[in-house]
Amino acid sequence: MDKLIIKGLRFHGLHGVFEQEKITGNLFEVDLAFTLSLQKAGETDDLTETVDYAKARSFVEEIIKSSPMNLIETISLKIGEALFHEFEPDLLEVKVRKLNPPMDGETEYSEVTMQWPR
Numbered sequence: 001m002d003k004l005i006i007k008g009l010r011f012h013g014l015h016g017v018f019e020q021e022k023i024t025g026n027l028f029e030v031d032l033a034f035t036l037s038l039q040k041a042g043e044t045d046d047l048t049e050t051v052d053y054a055k056a057r058s059f060v061e062e063i064i065k066s067s068p069m070n071l072i073e074t075i076s077l078k079i080g081e082a083l084f085h086e087f088e089p090d091l092l093e094v095k096v097r098k099l100n101p102p103m104d105g106e107t108e109y110s111e112v113t114m115q116w117p118r
Contacts, residue, residue, distance in 0.1 A: 001090055002038035004051050007031045013064040015075060018102055022068045027099040029109070030060050030079065035091035051087050059083055072096045076114045084116040092116040 009032070014025040034051050041050035063078045076096040084092045094116075097109040 001035050004034045004038060006053055006056055009057055009060050011061055011064040014068045017070050021102060028064050029097040029099060031095040032056060033093040034087060034089040036089040056083060072098050072110065072112045076112045080114050080116050090118045
């Protein structure tokens with residue numbers, strides 16, 4: 001099976017457990033990995049036979065810029081459900097990272113990975 005990866009989608013969002021996060025927000029980064037057959041897309045050179053990157057990005061952006069959520073698990077779930085329904089891959093993997101999470105000490109990011117198998 002083939003794989004299409006969209007890596008490093010970045011957006012500012014107002015998500016987090018702490019009230020200040022819902023006011024000032026934080027940067028979130030998302031990676032998407034779609035496992036599906038890409039042969040027909042390669043043969044026909046037809047965008048409708050593959051995952052439209054711009055459309056996938058738009059789904060992610062809409063969710064991250066939506067109403068504040070407490071957990072990146074919730075963000076990941078909403079992204080995965082929307083993309084799995086729209087593109088119907090054999091397997092979808094969604095990674096959501098909160099960059100510089102508010103905690104004692106320097107932390108590059110916190111990350112959640114979720115999968116949707118068909």
